[in-house]
Amino acid sequence: MNRPIRVLIAKPGLDGHDRGALVVAQGLRDEGLEVIYTGLRQTVEQIIATAIQEDVDCIGLSSLSGAHMTLFPAVVEGLQERGIDDMLIIGGGVIPPEDVLELKKRGLAEVFTPGSTIGEMADFIRNNVLNKGELSFFEPPSQVDHIGIAVADLEQTLAFYRDHLGFSVVHEEDIPDQKVHAVFLQAGELHIELLLSTSDEGPIGKFVASKGPGIHHIAYRVDDVAAWLERSRLAGHRLIDESPRPGGQNKWIGFIHPKSSHGVLTEYCQITDKE
């Protein structure tokens, strides 16, 4: 992209609270983005017309009056009706968490509520606008590689997975830096990884102590763990591993924080030739 990212900050509806909109507009300008502010009391049609006319990459909608569920999706739909589906639409304001989820379902890329920083918003816009053209270069993960299950009693757990379900154990190893003993079973295309802690201090030990045994993580098989970690970092996701590290079965692995993946600890894993 050879011009600055262009953002339209818009106030749909009748809400007069523009402190947030004005602060964000100036903050994004200071972050090097080009920002147009609509002023108050814009109709959905006015916002869409301005966005098209100004050829913006992103629209930031602000409402503190509770009208967000009506007005924000109307902007997305209005753009779609005009055949525009590559504009990044984000929102902000006094918006309850359940509405945030619903707005994301209805086409908003992100919703920033009180306490969000300008830095976060700028990063999010930059990464999503810049990555837009590159999305096709990313192959999505080819499959679930394995499901990690934290175990309190390995023998009893094996009695279920191996003896009752009938999956066969294909690999077993100690992973000392994770203080864990891992047993892999073949379950169709993917593996079940049973994780038994070898120390109360290890991550699995702590997990079992606080939550009891159960599903610990899901691992997706990717071509390049490093590239995926970078992509997630740029998209504003929180990483546990900044760079790939060796995991079980000689795979390269990297975790992203469950807070970024909606409650599920998520692992990228890459098969190496050594297997």
Next chain:
Amino acid sequence: MYHQSDLADELESRLGEPGAYPFTRGVQSTMYRGRFWTMRQYAGFGSAKQTNERFRYLLQQGQTGLSTAFDLPTQIGYDADHPFALGEVGKVGVSISSLADMEVLFDKIPLDQVSTSMTINAPAAILLAMYIVVGEKQGVSMDKLSGTIQNDILKEYVARGTYIFPPTPSMRLITNIFEFCAKKLPKFNTISISGYHIREAGSTAVQEVAFTLANARAYVNAALSAGLHIDEFAPRLSFFFNAHNLFFEEIAKYRAARRIWARLMKEEYGAQNLKSLQLRFHTQTGGSTLTAQQPDNNIVRVTLQALAAVLGGTQSLHTNSRDEALALPTEDSARIALRTQQIIAYESGVADTVDPLGGSYYMESLTDTIEKQVLDYLRVIDEMGGAVSAIEQGYMQREIHNAAYETQRAIERKDEIVVGVNAFTVENEKVPELLRVDESIEREAKEHLLHLKQQRDEHAVESTLSALRNAAKSDDNLMPYILDAVRVYATLGEIANVLREEFGEYQPV
């Protein structure tokens, strides 16, 4: 640390006694020993019927005054069926499109026994007229009505955004109300000159007081130009301030504001009536200080802010609910908020002593500092030609925005700590139960309007609106014409539209 040497000379004359000029120590001699401040929780959402139920609940819970929140279409003079009202009906307050809604809103609430504050500005004359007619129907004459209309249009241009008309006709509507009320509603506060929203928009404490007092002077000057006498309307001017986080600064702010106002009214305007010199104010705790993160912490913030307002001598108080950074407050949250001020009043003992901080080295020195900085601002605005001109040039707006931006930067740099937001955070926060406004309100409000328009006397509506139009072209006081139109159920939108056509609409700078 502060010492005796930090106190100004002639402290006695700068302070005065409580209830005496220049009122630094408070407007009443006995302050809360005589009577607590009015506990007035701002409420309103959804339909008139729902809000009526919340009002009656709050009165039952020991609240002593009502405070009405209107939704945005009402505040901007659109009926619920106007296309611009889409998605906004009943959201930030109650939806009122006509007298019929107002009758439901105050059903079974005797208007001679409660004082009602209404947060209404651009269409204040219309809503006041509706309130008067509801009173008439209850058999309560105008002179028995007490309460406050916000009616402060200048801060709408600066900070709050619910303007309709340009400044000149807006100022005319305001002076019309001053004049009408001086004669007919002696117990009604005709304006609540508000720093609250200026502060919420991001201003400093000094800017809050300075811009509010600058606006107040503009109203006084407009009323004087319209031929009113200062002591005729000044006793009914009231103020509305924020209670923000910096505890001592807030207390000093209220004290400084009182002193500046008293001196201004006496020395510059020659007011004689003691009531004209008294800056009486309502306080609301700072909404923008509330955090969406760990919302129960907000109860503590509100407690400290409310305490500052009480120690600063407020006449009435709204305490915010803990969940307001997430949604409108639930009934539980609203009750805790009210209980917070009841605990301060009945349990803490702070109300037993009149101005307990008076004479403190730090408090008096801080009061002086704020006073000086406010006066500096007032001079600058004066040189720009007064508040209206400063607003038209975007001066106040820019000053506030710069302060707001600096605050945001300071929080991001962690120079300013917000507990639970940029420090002491927790993961996986539990979301409290939130109030949701039923989306069917908009549909129902439209149906009510349709029904109303089928029932009412269209001829009467047309003739009263046309009389209002002619009056708007003349210099007549518009209040009697608006009352006539309201009585025959002309809607808020219809009345506002006549004035829009005659006055034009404000275009922001």
